[in-house]
Amino acid sequence: MFCLKRIFSYNLNWICRQFSASAAARGSQTPVGFIGLGNMGGSMAENLLATGHRVIVYDKVQDSVKLLQDKGAVVGKNPAEVAQQAERIITMLPSSPHVQEVYLGPDGILSAVKGGALLVDCSTIDPAVAIEVSKKASDKAAVFMDAPVSGGVVAAKAASLTFMVGGQETEFDAVKELLLHMGKNVIRCGIVGTGQTAKICNNMLLAISMIGVSEALNLGSRLGLDPKTLSSIMNISTGRCWSSDTYNPVPGVIEGVPSSNNYNGGFGSALMCKDLGLAQTAAINTQTPTPLGSQALQMYRTMVMKGYGLKDFSSVYKYLSTEEECETKN
Structure with missing residues (x-):
């Protein structure tokens, strides 16, 4: 009887491990959009590729796009096309006007975003702009969170960034799981905009x-x-x-x-x-x-x-x- 219990327990643990590994593999194959492939964003996108994610990228600088394409990324012709293919999208852009263009422009993310999509902006921008984009994303049944980073290029390459997240508490675990492929610390600061603060x-x-x-x-x-x-x-x-x-x-x-x-x-x-x-x-x-x-x-x-x-x-x-x-x- 004791042996049967041990065998049953062993098999159950093995099944659980296999299920978890399978779930992780399926999760990594869920497409992730990445827009903004500069000194920081390029390394962050590379780290997602290195951890087995299917990444769809866009940047105006074609050399940056080619670099990621050579490493296995799929290329979108504009932010809208990325949004059509991915329900999880990360943006890493230079300033508030760039974020407004990428999200709110004619070919922007919100012009083609899927309901239930998770949008994470890692740019450093005016907190008011983060709040503006969040409201317009909500109108499209998508969730927007701001998650600016600290650590610089060295940490971006080493996947040891710190993320300061502003957004819904109910979505934080999903965001944290994704961001930990690019960093070591993911901290929720509060509502949308507090990450920028x-x-x-x-x-x-x-x-x-x-x-x-x-x-x-x-x-x-x-x-x-x-x-x-x-x-x-x-x-x-x-x-x-x-x-x-x-x-x-x-x-x-x-x-x-x-x-x-x-x-x-x-x-x-x-x-x-x-x-x-x-x-x-x-x-x-x-x-x-x-x-x-x-x-x-x-x-x-x-x-x-x-x-x-x-x-x-x-x-x-x-x-x-x-x-x-x-x-x-x-």
């Missing part, structure tokens, strides 16, 4: 810390201290932060980050400028004092005007160490 607050802090680290390393360098030595001291002292120990702005201190690649790739200064602008708009609307955030916005605006827009935001170190030096000499 978390992101713009985080990026305001990130910009301030990057400027602070760059100023300190530039000062140390001019006083004759090797940046690697100073960085190592910072990283075991009270000045330690992500901008110093993971994404150091000085070329050669950390390999594999944009500063060691002439500030190419990564998160552009123009995009940081956009995010700081969103934070300042929110600060004005809520009468919240953010003096350092305001100063950071002015610095990145100046950098964009001086040609740093497409360079990674850590190029603030280069701006401080070269541009400012030239101005002082003049």
Whole structure:
């Protein structure tokens, strides 16, 4: 009798494991649309492909599309065509106007979206735009959630992003399951728009810390201290932060980050400028004092005007160490 119970229990467990594996396989074959294949989105879509998902992609930049197509992605000719083929769609776009165009335009997602579709926007945009798109998606019987990310290009490639999600609690588990193929942390912040709120607050802090680290390393360098030595001291002292120990702005201190690649790739200064602008708009609307955030916005605006827009935001170190030096000499 004891042996029969063990055999029955073993077989039941085996059946459950097979059912779970089969369900996971079926889930991974459910098409996922991905729109926006830039420095972040391209790597995120690749990670979905790598975990066995069938991915349908779209981007205006054909080279980015070709890269994903070569890795097995299906190509849609516009956002509407992606929406016709996928009930789960992720977007990763540069700004609010891009999101409005992709979702609300004539060939946008909502022109062809299926009822019950799950739409997840990982862009960093104005919370009001996220709310606007959510309402119009609801009119089409689709669910929209905002899920901006933190971690940068390095985390996007390593599938270790943090997602800040705003949207219905009832849909959160489904979104979390999908996003965990591209990240390690998925946190629900509240209703639609709160993910964006978390992101713009985080990026305001990130910009301030990057400027602070760059100023300190530039000062140390001019006083004759090797940046690697100073960085190592910072990283075991009270000045330690992500901008110093993971994404150091000085070329050669950390390999594999944009500063060691002439500030190419990564998160552009123009995009940081956009995010700081969103934070300042929110600060004005809520009468919240953010003096350092305001100063950071002015610095990145100046950098964009001086040609740093497409360079990674850590190029603030280069701006401080070269541009400012030239101005002082003049």
